[in-house]
Amino acid sequence: MLDSYLKDEAFLALVAPIVETEAFGRLKLTQHHNDSVYSHTMRVAYRAYRIGRRWGADEKALIRGALFHDLYFHDWREKEHILNHGWTHPFIALENAKRHFPPLTDHEANIISSHMWPFNIANPPRSKEALIVSLSDKIVASAEVVLMFFNFVRRTVGLAKKQK
Ligand SMILES: [Fe+2]
Ligand SMILES: [Fe+2]
Secondary structure, three states, X not given: OOOHHHHOHHHHHHXXXXXXXXXXXXXXXXXXXXXXXXXXHHHHHHHHHHHHHHHOOOHHHHHHHHHHOOOOOOOOOOOOXXXXXXXXXXXXXXXXXXXXXXXXXXXXXXXXXXOOOOXXXXXXXXXXXXXXXXXXXXXXXXXXXXXXXXXXXXXXXXXXXXXX
């Protein structure tokens, strides 16, 4: 269910010009929970796309903002990131988006930098699109954590059965 975006041809065609670039492809190697930032980002972009269609959002800004919201290439578990990843990664993503996918509008920049709100309390979403991406990120991240927990339980129970 998390990966239902794979069956939506219209969505895949819409994101292809960005997703098929070398820079975006690097997210396949970047860790997020037990998965890649690439998979997480595609799920968030698809959730945002679906909500955006219902809420009459600006599709171009919404998709670009969603695809770039976690455009970082470091491993958050590295020593220099582990304590402040939650605060800094939206701004790292913003810098990477400016470098790899210019020009970036102020609207798109706010979608990216505010997606952790209210964690970054001083930098709130300033548009419907920014709110949709922030909400989609929380929905998808929560589902990923629940799934990770169920997979952990399933593996642990499976191991216990094997040991009997
Ligand atoms: Fe994020
Ligand atoms: Fe995210």
